[in-house]
Amino acid sequence: MNEVGPAAQAPGSDDLEDLFENAPCGYISALANGRIAKVNRTFAVWTAYEAEHLVGRRFLDFLTIAGKIYYETHFAPLLRMQGFFNEVALDLVCADGTTLPVLANAVVRRDGAGGIRFIRVTVFNASDRRRYERELLEARRTAEQASLALQDFNAMLEARVAERSRALDRAWRLSPDLLMIAGSDGVLSAVNGAWADLLGWEASELVGQRFEVFTHPEDLAATQAVFAGIVEAPLTRPYEGRLRHSDGSYRWFAWTGAFEDGQVYATGRHTTAEHEQAAVLAQAEDALRQAQKMEAVGQLTGGLAHDFNNLLAGISGSLELMQTRMSQGRLSDLDRYMNAAQGAAKRAAALTHRLLAFSRRQTLDPKPTDVNRLVAGMEEMIRRTVGPGIHIEVVGASGPWPAFIDLPQLENALLNLCINARDAMPEGGRITIETANKWLDDRAAHEHDLPPGQFLSLCVTDTGTGMTPDVIARAFDPFFTTKPTGQGTGLGLSMIYGFARQSGGQVRIYSEVGQGTTMCLYLPRHYGSVDAEGALLAHPAVLRAEQDATVLVVDDEPTVRMLVTDVLEELGYTAIEAADSGAGLRVLQSNVRIDLLVTDVGLPGGMNGRQMADAGRLARPGLKVLFITGYAENAAVGNGLLEPGMQVLTKPFAIDALASRIRNLIPG
Template sequence: MPHRDLIALRQEIETLSLRNQQLESQLRQHQDHDLAIYRFLFDTMDEGFCIIEFFDGPHGPLSDYVHVMANAAYAKHAGIPNVVGQKLREMVPEEADDWVARYGAVLRTGQPLQFEQELVATGRVLSITTFRVEPAQRRQVAVLFKDVTERRKAELALRQLNDELEQRISAALAERRLFAELIDHGTINVYVIDMQMRWLAINRQARQDFQTMYGSVPEVGDSLPAFLNDHPDERDLVLPLWQRALAGEQFIETGTFAQRPYELHFNALRDHDGNVQGAYLFAYDITERVKEQQRLANAEQALRQAQKMEAVGQLSGGIAHDFNNLLGGIINAQELMQRRLDQQRYAALAPLLELSCQSAQRASALVHRLLAFSRQQTLQPLATDVAVLVDSMQALVRPVISHAISLRSEFVDDLWPTYIDPPQLESALLNLCINARDAMPAGGTIDIRGDNISLDSEQAQPLGMPAGDYVRLSVADTGHGMSEAVAARAIDPFFSTKPPGRGTGLGLSMTYGFVRQSGGQLRLLSSPGQGTRVELYLPRHHEQPAAPVRPNPGKTAANSHPSGQRIVLVEDQAALRLVVGEALRELGYEVEAFENGAAALAHMHKCEQPDLLLSDIGLPEGLNGHQVAERCRQIFPQLKVLFITGYDESAALGDGQLLPGTSILTKPFELHALAERVGHLLENEVC
């Protein structure tokens, strides 16, 4: 080749080399520029990015990886700084197997993967996109991720809220269904009406009861007044109650409908703003409750009567002693009278007769007080002089207490009256005296005192009473007293420290109940070895007690009755039949006496109407006195009747009432009292 051609070729080669260098320089500049751009994007991108490279480790082939590249956002999203060069099993050993399994699958298959997973070490939830870096021999995987912890929390909270709402809705619907079932299948009558008194709702029980009572079944939309037009009495009772509820009132009433008692709970139906939109009623059939209340009342009455009878048992021994003494005086006086008659010492008969009569009257009074005390009776409060009552009942109290016990009573001269039931107070005092006696087995003293006391608010508040004037009646003993624990329970029903069979434990509780019903209070003061004092505070009454009417035994009624009036006498006791008959004949009456009701009725059928039927109530066989009187009045409707009985008058009456032209005289009676009562009846003055 010519030299000139070689030179040209060399120059061309040099030119091409220079050109190549320029191109390489430009390429490097472009590459550096692109790399700078990529590095800038890599370092400033919001998502975390890293490249991991797998290697064989102690746990097996490709069982670990190292971070060969990571951008600045890695630490922001993953929460782990300076991750380049760190090995997985050194960073998060507890989680390593899970991450190796995830990225290992991408390395083996070359398939990209998207998933969300919590990085437990930092508590971050990451949304990850990962793919293999080619060629596969490099064992590298690229990971692009973002922290979605807050989004996951929000989604979880939203999911929980949705679940909760669904549960609440389901619960509300179930509750609504349950309430609907309960209301519709319950035994309560439920009515709801609007302002025009048209039904908005009515449950099954209400429909049934309404049909039973009124013969028709209301439906939603029907008018309540229209349904009650055929029942004006109940319409006039019910509609005003509904009008009160529609006016916004909430209240409870009781009433009887179709002979069944109901408790009515009325209330207004209001909207969210409180405006009345209607009214509703819950009506409860209280038949069983009324029956139970009656059973409880009967049981309480039975308990009261049992307590009375226990007291009567306490009385019996002492009364037998006193009664035998009285009978002994009567019998002995009669024996002496017979001797004086035989001796014709007539002047000596008068004092013996007086003694016999007084003993008989005392015995009669004792029996009547015992009957009045023991009988069942309705409370009948009246103005009472407590001092007089206590004085009159000492004949009942003294036989009960031991001879070793002294009974004393003291009252202020101007003791105020109180408004109580006298037999109940007698029962209370007798029980207090029995308790005092049992607390003093070796003897002692019982003091009954009464005074007036005015309590202001400060004094009355500890006693649980209003301020005012009270009669304070106290029963104090010198017995062994009570501990604080026993005293605290002393008025509890059935509480007793006495041995079995010695008491019911009802005495103090019934006394407390009686005093509280009378508007007063019971106060118990006691300590061991210091005795016991029970104070009864009874409200002052401003009306004076009525003075007892005392018969005048000297007054005779012989001249006040015309002679010839006919009396039919029915008395099974021969002695009394003889005495009563003779006494009436001496007064000028014609007396036809019979031993039993059958004989008297047989006589009535064949004689003219008598002026009076005088009959004992407690005839032993056949008809009793009430039945005799009823049958005699079937024959003679205007026949006047006087019953005589050995029972207390209230007990003889029972639950009945005296008919016009009828009266009762209790045995034993004085002849002048019999004459007066017969005279009043025959003169049309019914006693």
């Protein structure tokens, strides 16, 4: 039987159609999804709606709020479970806003496979009942007749109430979800049997207790807020929280509820399995990500071993050949071998430097820098690096603020960003390098994860393939790369990010797939001037000292102590050596004259070089200190927060640079 329209009616059904349309009760035929397919004229007249306006809507849409809640929590579930529902009292909202009390019966019609074909709802006008009650009152003149009629009517009502109570009790007992009734103070007044099945608590252990007693401590504040909100409006969007099982563990439940007649009525669906499945998936993703990182680490370490072995071969081979030539008295080739050894040593230092930049523990030497001048000085090198297929455009800010930054590190970051931009444009394109002054207010600073203030931005924009949101979210993760295996370790952007954050700045990505990418470095503004040559000054000529001075050298590496001592002797100074921080501090606390302390940062002896220098300054205020450090000890030095009279020189260093620093630090 098709309930949708007249086309499905059998020939000769005019009488049946007339009976259907003009019956003294309302008829509604609804589809399985609850949408009305057909109504009779009686129901349309009662509600003052046109039949065409009713078709396609839900019977639920014409109920009061209380009726909607009852329909969702009791009427619809019980109807689906047992296939029928007898005379439930509801209030319909008519087109003019008035309400009409009705009694509704419902029955489900299924096909051979058990699927719902349609739902037939019969609606009786309860106004007739009230009219019937008035007639009974008027009939009290005949006491016997009125009494009998009233008894019969009461019996009918009691039967209906009893049937309704039995139906509600069945729904309460058979529900697989947690059902509860609680006062506005959160004290439980009734619970169903699912509490014992899912949480192990009997009703006697729950009734009279506040729900907070069983709520997970981490969810308590949110649950209290949601419970208070139910009093104001029904909770239709499920809220998930955890309840304590009798064995002490916790289970997840998704709650909906409503407040009526001073009580909160709520239903909780068990969702622990869903959370456990989500946790398993998250663990699997983490395991996969870790495996990918370990694979990248393996590639990285293999490549490093290869590079360092090559460099060490060049250094050791050059030294051996120098020794051989010197023993033979052949001095003509020494310069060539010296240059080869020094070149390999510098490349090894650069490789170590890049690795420690990636780890964000490099020692920075920030100076006031004109970034426009830096970009202009690098423009030709960038053009040669990216190749002729890429057009380079430079847009420099007018009157850019100086940045307090490590110049070589910024050059390296800019070059790497341009190389990444080139790789994103295999068919060629355009790279735009742009500087700008940025003033970040509280909102903008929060979005950029920076303190409010003034910053200089250095942005590199390409017209390449762009990035997806997922790639942007992981772009700065160590070892993450979208390049094929063997063509990238995923260190480049992480190194740039580490450098920017260590410098008090930030890196941000703006990208659209197929449109290109903009990578922006935000660098703190320097309130001061920049020297005419940029930020770096040439080492002055090193002259022999004109007066005596004593320098304390503290380093646990004998070779380094030997080199520093030899430089001091060349300069005409007296050197005192110490191999650890304890010995160095004893010298500093003695009466021996010390004009300068030259110390490593990573030292044995119970304290690092910075701690030893600070302790020594207690006995010798104003003592000049030169830290000679590997990149990894920058945190101990203080990330550039050095006191007056302290300087840093990173290992490995040029001998003339060491001599120049020593000469400039010693008074006189």
